[in-house]
Amino acid sequence: MVIDEVKLYNYRNYGELNLKLGEHANIFIGKNAQGKTNLLEGIYLSSVGRSARTPRWQELIKWGEKEGSTFVSIRKAFGQDSVRVKLSDAKRVEINGLPISKIGEMMGVLKTVYFSPDELKIVKDGPGERRRFMDIALCQLSTTYFYVLTRYNTILSHRNKLLKNSPSDEAIEIWDYQLAKEGAKIVRTRRAFISRLLPLAKEIHLDVAGEDLDIVYEGLDGTTTAECENVFLEALARSRERDKAFAVTHQGVHRDDIKISADGIDLRSFGSQGQQRSAALSLKLAEMELLKEESGEYPVLLLDDVLSELDSSRQTKLLEHIKSYQTIITGTSLAEDVREQIGKFDEFLVNSGTVKRIGAE
Template identity: 50%
Template sequence: MYIKSLTVDCYRNYNHQTARFSDKINFVVGRNAQGKTNLLEAVYLCSVGKSARTPRDKELIGYDKVRATVRLTACKAYGEDKVEISLFKNSPKRVSINGMPISRIGELMGVVSTVFFSPDEMRIVKESPADRRRFMDIALCQMSKTYFYLLTRYNKILLQRNKLLKSGSVTDDALDVWDMQLVEAGSKIIKTRRGFIANLSVVAGECHSYLTGGEERLELGYESIDGGTADEIKEAFVAQLKADRARDRLCGYTHSGPHKDDIAFKIADKDIRSFGSQGQQRTASLALKLAEVEIVGRRGEYPVLLLDDVLSELDISRQKRLISKIKNYQTIITCTHIDDELLRELSDYSCIYIENAIIKQ
């Protein structure tokens, strides 16, 4: 799929602007603070229903404005899809797909499939397990609405179980009932994530070795409750909950389950979450995102790759490698300037220039 156009109204520093994109590489070029990242953020908003930079929708509305609207048209194998999102200062956002309002954000998942990468995404490798779980979940939710609803269900059950544990008055029998539900949803999440990370490890390893010119090989490991089949996972999860029950009661918190999962990142058997250099962590997180594009693309339609300010972080040889890797699907890439040497590598690209929130094509 590819994004044909995006219109922003009162969004961040924009008044009313439209950008048109080609189905290959699109450079969004401009000096600092002109609105490049804001444009990419608006695309991402239409994809997952929220910003990659802030959980607070209101921040996306232009200063002094009461409402912001973003409209996106995507071309897919079977036709066009239009997504419109309106954000309000004083009421919840409204989302519509092809003119039909949706009541659950789950319905937006997979309509405009994107993979977002910015230097900040390095936190997937170096920051907390929560960042790595968020990465897995955003990827999987876009691939499957079933996963989105499963995750929503699991989080609700978990919240309820923690509330009961905190109340201090819950009986073992009542907890058993909650545990059954937690295990039912949780083991499906674990099984899906395990399959995804196994796939990702192979493809991310290839992308990483390509980016580094074969110097290093990246491997991923999924850290969760043991078990390959659904039954094995269930059995292990039940046993773990039993073993943790006294501790759970004491702390008023559930200590085991997919909400504690993590992903290990290894190069030459060293865990780069703790021991990697900045460059290793950056290249690994970029390889991870490129692998995500490949995995989604091989299942159906290629998602749109959104790269924010990535070129400045790479030397020219890695820039060239990156560009040659992404030239066959749509990429929107922001930068302050493009090296002529890089442009010589490309036969098909387009440029969008942004100056003070005005788009020139």
Template identity: 40%
Template sequence: MYISEIGLYQFRNYDNINIKLHPKLNILYGNNAQGKTNILEAIYICATARSHRTSREKEAIKWEKEEAHIRLFLNKESRIEKIDFHLNKNGKKYVFINEIPVQKLSNLLGIMNIVMFSPEDLQLIKSGPKERRRFLDIELCQIDKIYLYNLQQYYKVLKQRNHLLKSIHLDKGQEAMLEVWDEQLVYFGEKIIESRRDFVNKISNIASMIHANITSNKENLSIEYSPNVKKEIFKDKLKDSLDKDIKTGISSVGPHRDDILFKINNNDVRTYGSQGQQRSVILSLKLAEIDLIKKEINDNPILLLDDVLSELDENRQADLLSNIDNIQTIITCTGIEDLILKKLHKGFLFHIENGFVEPQDSKFL
């Protein structure tokens, strides 16, 4: 799959632009704060129905405007999908696929599969478990509609259970109602645990081979799923934590507290890995994402590289670029490296300045 065209109307610092993209390599270059990342954000929103930069998508509407509109044409399996995404100042979002309104934003997931790689991803190892769970959920929701449904139901039940826990703290007579919510929490929670374990095992196997190649077989990478509770004892652990949960008004057990671990030669990379090792691990992870999505959907995802090449040394840049020949890649950067220019025989180059996009001829750079 690839994006053939994207248009932005009153989105971030853009008034009204339309860009025709190359099926393979597209490079957006220019100084910082000119609007390069805004284009990637628009693509990300059309794929996931959310921004990777803010939880309040209405912030993406141009200053003093009432709405923003993203229009994207996706070439997929010999057909074209037209995605229209509207953002309103009142916080509402409206999506149309081929002119047909989408009733639930979650229905957008899986239409366009993307892999996003930004400097923030390099902090995935150092950051807290919440970010690593977010990584799991974004990837799984793109390729597994059943997982998406189970995740949505789990968090609905979790919200109700937490609300009831707070009520029980004031009125013990409501405790009998917990059993209904506990049964549902366990039912959906077990399915989430199983899906996450399967996904982590798959991506670990792929990332391990990639990492071995990157490090000339000097390092053995493993990615391990660290569930907060095993599904076989989830129900029992809920009962054991009941008194604590009532006191705090929060459910302390379940997959909403899961984590994943990255290890090199059986050592925790978060604790013992150098900065260079941590970057190599994330690079291996991102390349594994691409490979896994290819296998799951039988098509290539779209790769978004947001100013990440400047964070990688030349060898890691080469490892990354050598693995993206067959997929559409959209890169943002402040300058054009020789390594990138060598690939421009099959791509487009755009200069971004103050909300304006100007196609360039790479021969004259």
């Protein structure tokens, strides 16, 4: 899929922006604090309904204004779609001009993969970042997954709240049962995701880094949904006293992780920074391929300030890949070697909330 138009209205430091994009690389160059990340954030918001930077959508409205919005028009193999996110007293989303009642309905309409210097740390950072990596991809692939995950998080917060009030075992068990039911679905879906991702990531990583990459889901065992539920219930029962003592739920998919290793070395704790960055790049590129395999079309790749963070060999690998899909790239400058390798591109200059097209190749 290809974004052909982006409009921002009172969004962050943008007053009114109307932008037409090219179908290959779109490069946005500008000094710091001009609005490059804000533009990508607005596109990402149109994709998954939230910012990658803040959970508070109120912060996205231009200072001093009461309402703002983003609009993205998307060309797909079978027709055109649009997503509008309106921010005022509430966050409202329209798909093709029609308001949706549940945020889940927007999942997958605009599929994106977001890659910023923060994502370069997914291998090194805590398990939360790696769960987010899986969850965001899965939510875009399956509305059902989004709803299951939302339910799980609601149940989890109810259970944690209950734990603070010296509850009876019976009262906790009611939540355990529900948590295990949703948790089992999540584990199974994530394990399937990792097993689909693995061969793609292996192939890309061999090319990027010349190493044998391995990814293993770390969570409660079980093959069938029923098995997973039972294992989950038993684990919750075992940790109940500890849960009560700390008023938190120690077991569950909100604690799971993925182990990422190269040539047998666990990169989370023993990888060099270079190895960790290569693996992060391989994971993101594999995510692009997986979303394409699952939905028939490439998503749009959003690259915020990462080119300058990669050394030239990794940069070259990345640039080879992006020729296959639409990419929106930001940076403070465009190096000559990048310009030569990038293929077809449109170039724009970002200057305090305005965007000027400066050329096309």
